Amino acid sequence: MDENKGYWNPIVAGIILGFALFGSFMIAGQGMGASGAFARASAQLTYLYDSAFATNAYAAKYLINGDALANWTVIQVFGIFIGGYISAAFAGRIKGSIDRGEGYSATKRLFWAFLGGIIIAVATRFARGCTSGQALDGAASFSVGAWIFMLATFGAVFFFANFFKKQWKGMH
């Protein structure tokens, strides 16, 4: 079976993504973002639960107006969800499932996804962004920081890859 069926050629997809990213810089002066929206959503939820959180040393900057979600990146991530949904729906790819290697336990898979999420959240705060807002945007706009971030990311990926081999067994 051809696992690439129904997907764009990666080079073509990249060029189209590059044009979209350029459009974003030309309109808003900033590129794609993802992790920032989740930082803001997390801050907003905590704030709703406890209003004293508005003075938190890190999150205060998000909560100046009491609404961390009135933000460009948050709205843009909402758009990513809509766009992803439309595309997957048209391709007939929306299916409740858990991506995991052959014979790998679903519970274990979800545990690693959750723990990985926690680690990545902390990572994005240190690195001021993720693979979107830091690596992709930064490298496309000549930031040295993007390459410093990617160097460390690649190093860790290839260093730790063997520990998680079973989880991805049989993937294409």
Added chain:
Amino acid sequence: MERDALIMETLYPLYTTGALTGNENFFYALIIGIVFGLVFERAGFGTSDHIAPVFYFKNLRVSQVMVSAILTCATLLTIAVYMGVLDFNQVFIPTVYIWPYLVGGALFGLGMVMSGWCPGTAVVGMASGKLDAAVFLLGVMVGMSVYFDQFDKIADFANSSNVGRLTIDKLVGGDIYTSLIITIFIGIGLSVFMYTMKAIRDKRGGE
């Protein structure tokens, strides 16, 4: 006079030059996001089946998309600057903190191998119905609150080795054209490395 004409022409970025209101900019954020989501899904980023194999040089889809997007956007930005329509100083580039970026990058790599997602791809994964993507994003929300909670203790490190808005031309000298040429070379170098590693892997016939 000539200088005034030049300043008049630098209309972009539309929002930062005042050509767009805040609400208009928010409207475009939604449109731009939808385009990103569509392209991400069609690029194959909505499933770990396309993301995890790159960890083992099995399928280079992710790196091919990344490199061609970076080179396309970098070239277009340079053309816009050459034409005098874009004020590059108004393009947002995050402040660079060398040590926090290295530590953050390493943690990010670990988290990515562990989870099979990054925040952007997981949004598309969740839209495609992947439960593991939703659980990952829940973890991200929890991780953020852990960081906020512990920030007092790590703030000094997180704000250390600040070198400002460091672009390639500021580091090595030259101008935006220098930056573009170096970016192209890095992109080619990275591609050659990935293709070589894949070729070695394929030759060994390993899983």
